[in-house]
Amino acid sequence: MIVEADGGSRGNPGPAGYGAVVRDELTGETLAERKGFIGVATNNVAEYQGLIAGLRAARELNAETVHVRMDSKLVVEQMSGRWKIKHPSMQPLAREAQEVASAFGKITYEWIPRERNKQADRLANEAMDAQGKAGNEPEAKAEGAKQPHWSGAMGEPTRVILLRHGQTRLSVDRRYSGRGDHPLTELGLEQAERAAARLSKMDGIAAVISSPLQRAQQTAKKLADRIGLEVVTHQGLIETDFGTWEGLTFAEASEQDPEVHRRWLGDTSVKPPNGESFDEVHARVRKARADIISRYGGKTLVLVSHVTPIKTMLRQALDVGPQFLFRMHLDLTGVSIAEFYPDGHASVKLVNDTSHLG
Secondary structure: OEEEEEEEEOOOOEEEEEEEEEEOOOOOOEEEEEEEEEEEEOHHHHHHHHHHHHHHHHHHOOOOEEEEEEOOHHHHHHHOOOOOOOOOOOHHHHHHHHHHHOOOOEEEEEEOOHHHOHHHHHHHHHHHHHHHHHOOOHHHHHHOOOOOOOOOOOOOOEEEEEEEOOOEHHHHOOEOOOOOOOOEOHHHHHHHHHHHHHHOOOOOEEEEEEOOOHHHHHHHHHHHHHHOOOEEEOHHHOOOOOHHHOOOEHHHHHHHOHHHHHHHOOOOOOOOOOOOOHHHHHHHHHHHHHHHHHHHOOOEEEEEEOHHHHHHHHHHHHOOOOHHHHHOOOOOOOEEEEEEOOOOOEEEEEEEEOHHHO
């Protein structure tokens, strides 16, 4: 993947912000954008923050090889190891960037002129402009963007409320339910109604985004109708394709394909026969999340989906390994909340709350 990053400071030092873009190397498609206001800082600090945000975004997208392009000669030369990092304020930022970069199999750096870095430059200026509109007093600018000080996250987060769909006939018997398009049962419709009543009391929901499958759409519509929104469908939120295990119980799948099923339970790269691996779901959900945040960044969203995509998004927010998928339980219409920040940080606020069913 290609990472383009930029940073700017209006005053040097002065109100500063950064921008970063992740592109597909072959197609040039934008896979992710990041931007953030960092308070009063120098140009060089902002440039490093842009690099770190871009590298984190590429890591979230499972990049293996990264080529960084920046118009900061200083950052490019220092990260390439050709220039020493003498300034005390640069040293911790460089260490942080090197730590994130160590996750990739290969990383290279290239200096480019400013006119070839327009998208990242635009994002950095948008971050500074937005902060200027939010508060014109010097104290507001110096304080920087809203952030939970314990984590160091910067910028306005996108608040993602994750809602699992209601009951279907397959979930009654705990059968693998992937791409099969099953409607909600009567109980499932009641569960969806209760979840909608609970979530409709939350302020500021900007969009209700659903998996294309019927059980998720029905659940999403209950909420959308209450708050006067249309349901937006996103293919990336669809459940795992369980292949030939679709409709089988755990025991039946284990009996049908004992060796594959055993390996599948501990290895996220293993696919069910004719199905989809959890690693493939992970990459798909990352891309979906990046796409959704690029459209609705900084807003409160409700995503109605299925067990694996919701677990995967929580795993990404927590930045933990794949064993999380096998140790986390999600109930029907369970509500979870994660916040994703423009600088790559995230915070999980709630997991599998079913109090609305009580």
